[in-house]
Amino acid sequence: MQGFLEYTFYLLASFLAVTVVLTLHEFAHAFVAYKCGDFTPKANGRLSLNPLRHFDVLGLCLFAVAGFGWAKPVPINPNNFRHYRRGLAMTALAGVVMNYLTAFLFYPLFLLAAGLSGGWGAVLLTDFTYYLFAYSVSFFVFNLIPLPPLDGWRVAEAVNKKRGRAFRWMQRNGYYILIALIALHFVMSLLQRYLGGAGSVIFTYCDPLGLLLRYVVEYVSWPIRALWGLIF
Numbered sequence: 001m002q003g004f005l006e007y008t009f010y011l012l013a014s015f016l017a018v019t020v021v022l023t024l025h026e027f028a029h030a031f032v033a034y035k036c037g038d039f040t041p042k043a044n045g046r047l048s049l050n051p052l053r054h055f056d057v058l059g060l061c062l063f064a065v066a067g068f069g070w071a072k073p074v075p076i077n078p079n080n081f082r083h084y085r086r087g088l089a090m091t092a093l094a095g096v097v098m099n100y101l102t103a104f105l106f107y108p109l110f111l112l113a114a115g116l117s118g119g120w121g122a123v124l125l126t127d128f129t130y131y132l133f134a135y136s137v138s139f140f141v142f143n144l145i146p147l148p149p150l151d152g153w154r155v156a157e158a159v160n161k162k163r164g165r166a167f168r169w170m171q172r173n174g175y176y177i178l179i180a181l182i183a184l185h186f187v188m189s190l191l192q193r194y195l196g197g198a199g200s201v202i203f204t205y206c207d208p209l210g211l212l213l214r215y216v217v218e219y220v221s222w223p224i225r226a227l228w229g230l231i232f
Helices: 002-035 057-066 084-114 120-142 151-159 165-194 199-205 208-229
Strands: none
Touching (some): 002 120, 084 151, 165 199, 165 208, 199 208
16 A cells, blocks of 8 residues: 555656646746747747646657656747847757756755655655656756757757758658657666666667766756755
8 A cells, every 4th residue: 555655646746747847848938939029939828837738748648658758849930039040049948948947946945855754745745846856957958959859959950050961851850760769768668677687787778868868967967966965
């Protein structure tokens, strides 16, 4: 019974945290685009903190089974920006900047919650605040990968003045490459979990997306943990 409750709390805390992180990420895109002169996000109902406005079914399902995914991209019309390339770059970076800022703010909440005692309520709060921090950092790293439909690709579009054959090929096929990388990560994670042993090392190195996220997330989250560690 206790194991069932722990798993239920884990699922609830994880889902609530994903909802908050995804919503803030997409709202940041919409808000910055709007401030740069594009009314398209507002006209499409995306200048909102309502999570239902932002969820993408496939991205949410992938998050549930693979540990990361995406929300519905915010529609923009770069021709409306007062400064085309600057507006495009700022809008593309808005989501990941929001993720890093919220990770910085969520981590001390986790440290405070971890020091509480009070039964299942304290456990749920600790899990929730931890996943708020962890998912914020993971979103920051994952969304900077330069593959469509992620923010890293939007940044590449903003700074790339030449649209050669390689660029157009990646524009057409990058989405499928991303899905393949996520699927490979999911399969390798299952093999590590259920087979284990010496083979788990092989499975780890056959998972490029998992390796990238593991090491880069650790690196970019270190300043946040180190700074707040001086206080708590």
